């Protein structure tokens with residue numbers, strides 16, 4: 258195998274390899290440009306590791322899915338582990354603990370099981386409408402954040418948010434701030450040289466270790482608080498049928514009422530990652546939806562025409578309207594394709610040497626599925642830079658193109674929250690469009706913040722009650 262060459266990539270220097278040209282931001286865009294030149298599988302070398310970037314659905318499926326037994330590990334995330342995320346699904350290496358966490362999370366979030374979330378998704382969507390009605394020009398960020406947090410904490414912990422001062426709203430904000438400002442996941446100096454974490458804070462290169470330590474108490478609270486609350490409510494005789502509540506119940510039944518340290522850690526970690534992975538991704542995607550509606554009023558109008566034909570301006574949308582609203586469904590999918598919220602996904606780590614299309618991929622390689630690259634693949638998507646929801650509709654009205662699965666990753670690491678994410682996005686999008694016209698007096702800028710989830714930078718946006726009876730519809734629905 259070792260006589261074969263690595264996949265192609267930009268020119269490298271001896272010893273430092275590609276360190277001189279590794280982009281510090283907009284990595285996914287630069288990787289796309291390199292893919293144009295070198296092909297859909299690119300190899301990069303930095304001291305101590307090989308990096309492979311997959312830029313087509315075919316390559317990502319062939320490796321991450323079909324060869325999942327060797328491509329499903331994760332690299333070491335030292336900074337995030339110091340912060341307290343080490344025992345949570347997204348950052349666990351492939352192994353027994355990973356399988357236990359995956360089981361706890363993926364079953365209740367499956368396509369059918371996750372329909373149990375519909376009532377709370379619907380309820381939170383109505384809260385969103387009320388907020389926009391009361392503050393038509395007010396901050397959309399807080400409202401979207403509350404929507405996304407409300408869905409996740411109800412499903413995960415059985416908690417209902419009743420005020421803007423809710424502890425979970427603050428914890429979700431803090432958790433995003435802490436992780437977004439902790440450097441590229443798995444790729445800071447501390448991740449490359451983990452022993453640096455034991456050096457004093459003044460020592461060069463130790464910044465992110467200090468940052469991570471300072472946020473550890475918050476992350477610990479995200480693990481402990483839901484578990485402790487459910488346990489103390491249980492002692493008062495209250496039942497809790499959330500994901501964490503049911504896992505606690507199973508553990509206590511199996512142990513004749515006793516807690517088991519390993520299972521407690523699994524349950525706390527599972528709750529924490531649902532919270533961390535499920536809030537920011539959804540609220541960031543909804544922010545992009547608002548921005549795209551400002552930039553594409555024709556698409557906004559088309560969706561509203563479709564909605565008006567079904568609802569006739571007489572009621573608010575519900576999940577049973579989904580099949581009657583194909584354009585709205587396509588619009589949601591096009592938002593996910595046009596600028597994938599987690600464009601580089603999370604890195605996978607290869608467990609054994611491998612050969613793909615005659616190219617050698619060494620054991621230990623860090624493998625990225627570049628969703629941005631997949632979304633711009635001209636062999637799959639016609640005119641890929643164009644925002645065009647019809648591409649997903651069947652002919653002759655549409656182009657019959659496939660949804661961008663890459664937006665949710667691949668194989669055994671594929672996002673387990675996909676169904677909840679898609680239904681949350683759908684109900685929020687259709688509810689907003691049913692009642693409001695999304696408008697702005699200032700042309701919005703197309704700029705994204707840096708972080709694991711890409712979020713458009715703040716822009717002006719107002720919500721006009723386009724039916725002039727939104728208030729009435731919302732009240733009728735209560």
Ligand code: HEM
Nearest residue numbers: 346347534535538598599602603665666667670672674678
């Ligand atoms: C628009 C919303 C979302 C997007 C774009 C998204 C995207 C992703 C991506 C790209 C990954 C990495 C997959 C890989 O490594 O191949 C991931 C992992 C994950 N996501 Fe999501 N996600 C979203 C919403 C959610 C929600 C709502 C939840 C839970 C309620 C969730 C829970 C998770 C978890 C637990 C993982 C780690 C899986 C593992 O490592 O095995 N996500 N997500």
